[in-house]
Amino acid sequence: DEKDEPFVLEKDQCWVLADNEKLKPKEAKDSRLFGPVPMTGIVGRVIYCLRTAVDHGPVQNSHYGMRKDSPVLEVELDVDDMVKNHKS
Structure with a gap:
């Protein structure tokens, strides 16, 4: 969203986005919902x-x-x- 404030991820964090084009941003269960993901949480x-x-x-x-x-x-x-x- 254009109104969102920019931010910088901490070291060893990742921002993940859903790639399902059928979902609206508010429907996607990704970092827009739960925030940054620690690299240790990615498999x-x-x-x-x-x-x-x-x-x-x-x-x-x-x-x-x-x-x-x-x-x-x-x-x-x-x-x-x-x-x-x-x-x-």
């Missing part, structure tokens, strides 16, 4: 990194992890949309 791994419109790609994890992540990237990843909506 998972990064599978794709977008730094800029030209600097992005899959993150090199273990061979096992990359085999498991490959189908997810094939179905879920829309690079054109991600790059178009990326704010540098």
Whole structure:
């Protein structure tokens, strides 16, 4: 919301947002509802990194992890949309 005050996360905190476009912001159960998440509360791994419109790609994890992540990237990843909506 434009009226929200800016803030800075503490070290080892993460701000998580729901990616379900069908939900309105007030319906999403994410950091807008419960605030920052400590890094120790996050289980998972990064599978794709977008730094800029030209600097992005899959993150090199273990061979096992990359085999498991490959189908997810094939179905879920829309690079054109991600790059178009990326704010540098």
